[in-house]
Amino acid sequence: MSKLNINGETVELEFDPDTPLLWVLREQAGLTGTKYGCGIAQCGACTVHIDGQPVRSCVYPASAIQPAQKIVTVEGLSEDISHPVQQAWAELDVPQCGFCQSGMIMAASALLDRVPQPTDEDINAAMTNICRCGTLQRVRRGVHRAAEIKAQGSQGESA
Amino acid sequence: MNTSTTMSLSRRKFLVASGATGAGLAIGVYPSGKAVADNHLDEVNAWVVINPDESVVIRIARSEMGQGTLTGLAQMVAEELECDWDNVGWEYPTPRENLARDRVWKNYATGGSRGIRESHQYVREGGAAARMMLIEAAAARWSAAPEDCSVSKGVISHKASGKTLTYGQVAADAAKLAPPLEVKLKDPSEWTVIGQPKMRLDTVSKLDGSQLYGSDINLPGMLNAAIKAVPVFGGKLKSFDADAANKMPGVKGVVQVGNNAVAVVADTWWRANKALKAVDIEWDLGDGARLNQAEIVERLDEGLTADTKLVGNQAGDVKAGLEGASKVVEATYSYPFLNHACMEPMNATAKWTEDFCEVWCPTQNGEAAHAGAAEAAGLPLEKVEVYKQLLGGGFGRRGAPDYVAQAVLIAKQFPGTPIKLLWSREEDMLQGFFHPITKARVVGGLNDDGDLESLHLRISGQSILAGILPQALQNGVDFATFQALLPEGDHSISYSVPNLLVDHAMRNTHIRPGFWRGVNVNPNAIYMECFIDEAAHAAGKDPLAFRRGLMQDNPLGWAVLSAAAERAGWADREANGKHMGLAVCHAFGSYVAACAEVSVNDSGAIKIDRIVAATDPGYCVNPQQTEAQVEGSFVYGLSALLYGECTVTDGKIDQENFDTFPSMRMAHMPEVETIVMPSGGFWGGVGEPTIAVAAPAVLNAIFAATGKRLRDVPIKHSDIDLA
Numbered sequence: 001m002s003k004l005n006i007n008g009e010t011v012e013l014e015f016d017p018d019t020p021l022l023w024v025l026r027e028q029a030g031l032t033g034t035k036y037g038c039g040i041a042q043c044g045a046c047t048v049h050i051d052g053q054p055v056r057s058c059v060y061p062a063s064a065i066q067p068a069q070k071i072v073t074v075e076g077l078s079e080d081i082s083h084p085v086q087q088a089w090a091e092l093d094v095p096q097c098g099f100c101q102s103g104m105i106m107a108a109s110a111l112l113d114r115v116p117q118p119t120d121e122d123i124n125a126a127m128t129n130i131c132r133c134g135t136l137q138r139v140r141r142g143v144h145r146a147a148e149i150k151a152q153g154s155q156g157e158s159a
Numbered sequence: 160m161n162t163s164t165t166m167s168l169s170r171r172k173f174l175v176a177s178g179a180t181g182a183g184l185a186i187g188v189y190p191s192g193k194a195v196a197d198n199h200l201d202e203v204n205a206w207v208v209i210n211p212d213e214s215v216v217i218r219i220a221r222s223e224m225g226q227g228t229l230t231g232l233a234q235m236v237a238e239e240l241e242c243d244w245d246n247v248g249w250e251y252p253t254p255r256e257n258l259a260r261d262r263v264w265k266n267y268a269t270g271g272s273r274g275i276r277e278s279h280q281y282v283r284e285g286g287a288a289a290r291m292m293l294i295e296a297a298a299a300r301w302s303a304a305p306e307d308c309s310v311s312k313g314v315i316s317h318k319a320s321g322k323t324l325t326y327g328q329v330a331a332d333a334a335k336l337a338p339p340l341e342v343k344l345k346d347p348s349e350w351t352v353i354g355q356p357k358m359r360l361d362t363v364s365k366l367d368g369s370q371l372y373g374s375d376i377n378l379p380g381m382l383n384a385a386i387k388a389v390p391v392f393g394g395k396l397k398s399f400d401a402d403a404a405n406k407m408p409g410v411k412g413v414v415q416v417g418n419n420a421v422a423v424v425a426d427t428w429w430r431a432n433k434a435l436k437a438v439d440i441e442w443d444l445g446d447g448a449r450l451n452q453a454e455i456v457e458r459l460d461e462g463l464t465a466d467t468k469l470v471g472n473q474a475g476d477v478k479a480g481l482e483g484a485s486k487v488v489e490a491t492y493s494y495p496f497l498n499h500a501c502m503e504p505m506n507a508t509a510k511w512t513e514d515f516c517e518v519w520c521p522t523q524n525g526e527a528a529h530a531g532a533a534e535a536a537g538l539p540l541e542k543v544e545v546y547k548q549l550l551g552g553g554f555g556r557r558g559a560p561d562y563v564a565q566a567v568l569i570a571k572q573f574p575g576t577p578i579k580l581l582w583s584r585e586e587d588m589l590q591g592f593f594h595p596i597t598k599a600r601v602v603g604g605l606n607d608d609g610d611l612e613s614l615h616l617r618i619s620g621q622s623i624l625a626g627i628l629p630q631a632l633q634n635g636v637d638f639a640t641f642q643a644l645l646p647e648g649d650h651s652i653s654y655s656v657p658n659l660l661v662d663h664a665m666r667n668t669h670i671r672p673g674f675w676r677g678v679n680v681n682p683n684a685i686y687m688e689c690f691i692d693e694a695a696h697a698a699g700k701d702p703l704a705f706r707r708g709l710m711q712d713n714p715l716g717w718a719v720l721s722a723a724a725e726r727a728g729w730a731d732r733e734a735n736g737k738h739m740g741l742a743v744c745h746a747f748g749s750y751v752a753a754c755a756e757v758s759v760n761d762s763g764a765i766k767i768d769r770i771v772a773a774t775d776p777g778y779c780v781n782p783q784q785t786e787a788q789v790e791g792s793f794v795y796g797l798s799a800l801l802y803g804e805c806t807v808t809d810g811k812i813d814q815e816n817f818d819t820f821p822s823m824r825m826a827h828m829p830e831v832e833t834i835v836m837p838s839g840g841f842w843g844g845v846g847e848p849t850i851a852v853a854a855p856a857v858l859n860a861i862f863a864a865t866g867k868r869l870r871d872v873p874i875k876h877s878d879i880d881l882a
Contacts, residue, residue: 016408016430023429027383032375033368035551037502038584042817045502074368086366093358093783096791097225098365099372099502099551124826130817132502132552132798133225134791136828 003067006031007076010067021057021065022046025073033074033102037130044129047103047110048073054110054126074102077109084153085109088146096133103129108143117147201334203292205252205263206236206285209330213313215242217286218252220264221274222523223361224553225791226846227784228274230359232282234780235275238352239286239344242326243312249360251547254529258540267525270558270674272747272844275780279842280344287342289333296332297324347778347839354837356783361549373521373548376508378577382411384569385432386580387440388420390589391810392669394445395419404434413438414572422569428581447669448810455596455668455807456493462619462664463491463600471641472652472661480613480658484604488697490690492601492870494682495804496812497594497675500820503551504587507566510577511536516543516567517577521550523557531560535567554795555674559592559627585815592673593805593812595621597640599686604658609698610708613658616644616686622665623679626672637665642679642746643851644687649748649843650680653716654691654709670807676795677850680746685872688742688855693868702741702859703729715838716743719773720752722834727754727771732863740859742852749843750775755829755856757864764882765864767797767827767857772849773834777841786833788845793831796853798823802875827881 001012006029013028020039025031025048034057037045041056048057049072050065065071077083081090085108088094095101104127111118111126118126123143131139202208208216217236223229233249257264265281290310297315298305301322308317313326347353364370389395399421401413409430416422421440425431481487507520509532516536522528525547533543550557566580582590597620604613622637631637642650644661652661675681695705703724710717720743724730732739738759743752756769772789779785802821806813814820854872861879862868869877 019429023427026375027427027429030377031368032371032377035372035503036374036581037504038817040584040816040818043502043822074366077367081363081367089366090358090362093362093787095225095359095362095365096227096787097502097550097552098361098370101365102368105366124824127825130502130822130824132500132554132795132822134794134823135787136794136823136825137790137831138787140825140828 002063004062004065004071005067005069006071007073015062017061017063019062021048021060021062021071024062025057031073031075035099035102037100042130043100044107045100045103047106047129049106049110052110052113054107074105077105083109084146084149085112085142087149088142092138092142092145094135094138094142096135100129100131104131104139108139108146111143112147112150116150118143201331203289203330203333204285204338205260206282207240207289209326211327213243213246213325213327214248215240215246215313215326217247217249218264219249220252220257220267221278222267222269222525222547222550222553224269224523224550224557226274226788227359227781228269229361230357230784231275231780232278233360234352234355234357235279235282236286238350239283240290241310241313244352244357246313247360253544253546254525255540255544257526268527268558269523269553270555272846272848276748276842276844283344284342287344288338291339291342292333292336293326293329295336296329299332300324300329353778353780355781357781359784370549372503372551373508373519374503374506374551374581376519376548376579378508378510381508381577381579382424382426382573383428383431384422384424384566384578384580385428385435386416386420386422386565386582386586387435388586388590389442389444391444391447392671393447395443396421397441397443399441400439403439404437407434407437410434412573414569416565416568420565422580424569424573424578428579432583444810450669450810451808452806458666459596459598459619462666463598463617465664467662467664469636469663469665470660471638471663472644472646472659474656475658477613477615477658477660481602481604481615484613485607486605486697488603488605488694490601490693490868490870491598492686492689493598494596494685494872496596496670496806497799497803498588498591498805498814498820499554499556499675500588500817500822501550501552501554501556504582504584505562506579506581507563508577508579509566509570510575511567511570512575514542518543518545518563518567519548520545520563520566521548521557522560522563523550523553523555527558528560528563531564532567535564536571554676555678556592558674584817588815588820589812592627592671594675594681595623595672595679596668597621597682599682601686601690603690603694605694605698609700611656611694614656615660617662617664618686619664619666621667621672623672623674625665625667637663640679641683643683643744649746651745653687653713653743653745654706655712656709669810670812677847680744680848680851681796681799681854684742684744684851685855685858688744688852689858689870692740692859692862706741706743715750715775716745718838719743719750719775719836722836723752723754723771723773726832726834727756727769729754738860738864740856740861740863742855742859744848744851746848746851747844748777748841749845749848751848751852753849753852753856755860757857757860759864760882764880765861766882767829769830769832770853770856771832771834772852773836774845774849775836775838776843776845777837778839779835779837782835785835785845789833789849790831792849793829793853794823796850797857800854800857800872800874801827801881802873804873
């Protein structure tokens with residue numbers, strides 16, 4: 001049994017040492033919001049945060065993660081779909097089939113934590129996820145809109 | 160915007176939580192196999208269920224794969240129903256129930272951009288009939304005449320008495336009434352829901368991971384399967400040694416699937432897929448294994464000038480016309496095999512017993528999945544149930560039930576145990592239904608005034624219908640090959656050329672072809688639109704003006720083309736130092752055009768900066784979703800143009816994952832401006848047509864920017880680099 005901190009809770013899970021985090025999340029922890037798209041860290045559908053950093057979980061061995069490290073999946077981004085990225089995504093109706101969107105949302109939220117007002121170049125560099133439906137234009141708008149929502153929110157907090 | 164979004168978000172969440180939407184229904188809430196709608200005996204009619212809490216459940220027969228049809232179809236029912244849109248949820252009736260009810264929901268197939276344009280009439284009639292029954296039920300309570308009652312947002316009013324009743328209050332009564340014999344639909348000028356940019360009904364669950372796709376299914380006692388089929392089409396399984404795999408942790412069995420595949424069944428998919436690599440498999444690769452890409456291309460080259468009787472469009476005398484032309488222009492183009500590469504790999508979950516088989520799967524055609532599952536199960540259709548899941552992409556791939564049949568064949572070897580089959584990405588890339596490979600030789604004749612008077616467009620290459628639907632050939636002709644080049648119909652040619660010949664030298668391969676979003680319009684629009692651009696330059700004419708001369712009989716095509724050109728600033732492009740290219744076509748019933756703008760940096764690399772795209776789908780049900788489809792079309796279409804291709808070595812597809820089959824990422828995404836300009840009077844599709852104009856508009860813009868004609872897709876093999 002190994003201890004993992006997932007979405008703020010420490011859970012004990014049993015898995016083979018070479019199992020990628022993606023499959024531990026999906027098959028042991030029951031968190032299927034994180035998707036399998038390629039298995040070789042190309043498409044980004046499996047993106048989660050480890051200690052705030054975006055990670056492609058399909059190639060990240062779960063056994064390499066320490067119990068103190070904080071894993072956040074799309075299910076744990078907010079309790080009520082209220083994260084600025086989720087709000088912006090809803091406002092702009094970003095998803096089409098939606099299968100890549102967990103990864104898009106996790107990549108976007110990690111970017112905004114690092115760069116609160118990203119430029120298009122920042123977005124190009126950080127958001128390398130694949131979307132076959134072709135939501136890229138709305139994803140770009142969504143990141144900018146989420147940055148606005150986040151800025152308004154933090155102003156509200158400081159006021 | 161903020162407030163209304165928040166409100167509708169919470170409302171949607173409520174509808175999801177209260178089970179008023181179908182998202183939860185089809186995933187095993189009724190594991191007995193009981194059909195969804197059996198639980199709604201109080202349905203007003205087949206299309207509409209209204210609950211006492213006023214939630215409205217609209218039944219959707221077509222599949223949602225991202226294209227927005229689900230929301231569009233619900234808008235069409237809601238328009239006539241006159242319910243409160245904020246109360247609308249949805250569910251999928253199962254194909255088995257459709258069968259039991261004399262196909263009351265008609266066709267389930269979702270492809271060819273037909274979801275809305277093929278069902279607009281009967282789904283609106285369904286909504287209108289339900290409205291009439293609800294009003295009749297209220298009128299009966301008041302002992303009033305239905306015509307003295309009116310309805311708005313689900314509240315029925317009796318004019319004389321001022322009394323009101325809600326849909327939720329009378330739905331049970333309405334369910335007992337006979338359906339009206341005649342229904343009258345609203346005039347389009349009266350629409351208040353159709354034509355509005357309503358938010359999608361399926362967005363919220365896609366934001367927090369709660370949306371379950373087929374690959375997320377988890378049933379009690381379920382096992383997971385990974386599969387490997389023979390990597391060359393036409394090959395067979397000879398033998399396999401599973402000793403090593405059987406000893407690996409979690410493995411429950413290694414089984415043969417049909418005559419060409421091996422599956423490992425384990426407690427988790429990760430373990431199943433790992434053990435699959437340890438199975439020693441011997442294949443009979445078959446005749447296809449002798450074929451390589453170079454030989455396929457040779458066959459196509461031979462077809463470019465070979466004799467053929469397969470004619471798609473003909474006028475005048477093209478031979479005489481070309482012989483008498485003042486100037487002859489000739490060009491040869493090519494378009495490769497392509498995999499659909501849906502983000503969600505193929506998957507299906509099946510539970511088989513001698514008496515009944517249940518299947519949970521993403522499919523573009525519930526009835527085809529039902530039939531495929533029944534055949535594999537060895538059971539009659541009545542004893543097989545298919546619960547459709549939302550698709551993680553479809554693009555034409557999920558119209559075929561091959562993966563559904565595989566899941567059933569595996570489950571049959573584990574009676575009573577649910578088996579979830581998930582393909583690896585590698586399996587998905589190899590076992591596709593590929594966009595057919597074609598080449599085209601186009602020869603045009605100009606007269607002294609530089610007008611195009613003669614045109615011979617020869618397509619050489621693979622036929623989709625010959626490969627997977629031979630019964631659809633007409634006297635050996637695959638008319639789908641000629642999409643957007645036909646004399647009339649939903650895929651008519653854009654131009655009037657006095658001497659015209661469009662023909663096809665069918666050159667098939669063992670590679671399994673399929674309908675790939677946009678289908679044959681993708682190559683055909685390149686062949687026609689890039690050639691027209693070449694001919695315009697040969698004639699010394701502006702490409703827009705040159706086209707206008709050929710579009711006198713195509714006012715709707717000209718309208719979208721000129722709208723795109725005007726918004727893009729075509730007339731002033733040279734003065735502004737902009738490099739632009741045009742393309743137009745009529746496909747899937749809609750008129751679409753694009754004007755692409757390309758720039759060249761100091762090192763000669765090009766960047767696609769901007770696309771203006773115009774679409775006339777006749778009637779537009781949801782403009783913001785139409786925009787989303789148009790924007791997405793450039794990602795799919797330009798991914799193919801820039802880097803997509805599948806090639807063949809020893810009969811096998813070379814590209815097995817996104818590292819060798821790249822898809823467009825953010826850095827290459829141009830800014831897309833969409834003009835939705837519905838002219839009314841017809842229903843056209845929006846999921847596919849724009850893909851076809853993406854590539855030729857960009858290729859023509861690249862010529863404007865660099866003077867180079869790129870005629871082979873993908874352009875990654877050219878000497879042009881992308882910035």
